[in-house]
Amino acid sequence: MDRNKTLYVCDVSKDAIACFKKDTEGQGPVEVVTKGSEAVVAADVVLSMLPDSPAVKKVYLDPSSGILAGAGAIAKGSAVRKLVIECGTIESATILEVAKAAEGAEQSLSQGSTISFVDAPVSGGPMGAQAGTLAFMVGINKPDEVFPAVKGILSHMGTAESIFLCGGVGAGTDFKVINNYLSAITSLAASEALNIGVKLGHDPKRLTDVINASGGQCWVTSKSNPVPGVQANVPSSRNYEGGFRIELCKKVLGMGTQLAAQAGARTVLDQPTMKAFEEAAADERYKGKDARVVYRWLNESKR
Numbered sequence: 001m002d003r004n005k006t007l008y009v010c011d012v013s014k015d016a017i018a019c020f021k022k023d024t025e026g027q028g029p030v031e032v033v034t035k036g037s038e039a040v041v042a043a044d045v046v047l048s049m050l051p052d053s054p055a056v057k058k059v060y061l062d063p064s065s066g067i068l069a070g071a072g073a074i075a076k077g078s079a080v081r082k083l084v085i086e087c088g089t090i091e092s093a094t095i096l097e098v099a100k101a102a103e104g105a106e107q108s109l110s111q112g113s114t115i116s117f118v119d120a121p122v123s124g125g126p127m128g129a130q131a132g133t134l135a136f137m138v139g140i141n142k143p144d145e146v147f148p149a150v151k152g153i154l155s156h157m158g159t160a161e162s163i164f165l166c167g168g169v170g171a172g173t174d175f176k177v178i179n180n181y182l183s184a185i186t187s188l189a190a191s192e193a194l195n196i197g198v199k200l201g202h203d204p205k206r207l208t209d210v211i212n213a214s215g216g217q218c219w220v221t222s223k224s225n226p227v228p229g230v231q232a233n234v235p236s237s238r239n240y241e242g243g244f245r246i247e248l249c250k251k252v253l254g255m256g257t258q259l260a261a262q263a264g265a266r267t268v269l270d271q272p273t274m275k276a277f278e279e280a281a282a283d284e285r286y287k288g289k290d291a292r293v294v295y296r297w298l299n300e301s302k303r
């Protein structure tokens with residue numbers, strides 16, 4: 001990144017902002033903004049990563065503090081070109097609502113002004129963020145005009161090969177939900193398989209090596225093994241801290257079920273997987289832990 005440019009940050013947690021400013025000390029100016037309208041006034045590119053639909057609607061659509069309101073206010077005086085990218089995993093209906101509002105706001109701006117709204121949900125978790133290897137699934141309505149700029153921005157957080165143009169706005173969200181649907185199911189499947197081996201007295205590291213060289217290999221066994229001690233620097237080896245929380249995994253699995261219903265696609269594995277995550281997440285021992293804690297739940301449960 002150009003160290004002469006100012007990076008504006010916003011978070012509801014003051015501790016998170018303080019930590020970020022400390023981590024980026026000496027890498028360029030960092031300033032704090034308190035709401036979406038301030039962010040879009042200060043910067044031509046705004047990235048958000050919000051937890052749910054109410055937060056997205058507040059940040060983007062609020063008439064006094066929202067991003068679209070802020071862009072509209074400054075565009076009254078001169079032409080502006082704003083690129084806004086939402087990277088959270090949000091319900092498709094909300095993404096499409098914000099996209100429609102952005103199109104409407106753009107039509108009311110002065111001639112030459114643009115507001116380009118992009119959905120670009122992210123995969124890779126905290127480990128991918130630290131390593132700069134995140135994957136982005138991008139939805140854009142005017143890809144020829146906007147995608148090169150989006151790819152250049154996101155390349156600071158993920159490799160160029162892991163930034164995928166999936167289709168129009170909303171397609172990125174669909175791809176992410178489908179990916180997370182599969183990831184949730186494989187998290188449980190891999191945990192079941194490895195638990196069988198451990199209960200039989202086998203070495204989970206050796207079993208993992210065999211699986212990863214065979215047909216059972218998946219991201220969970222190779223990149224975030226659920227058995228503590230098999231892999232270093234993964235959540236299971238840190239008491240299942242710092243990963244994709246089981247509550248969020250449960251949420252996106254449910255989003256996958258909703259997407260399947262919308263598409264008229266039959267599913268079989270989502271309901272038993274959801275039941276397992278609900279039972280594990282309801283146990284105080286596993287609340288707030290990385291989703292692969294389902295291995296511990298299985299291991300500590302009776303058949």
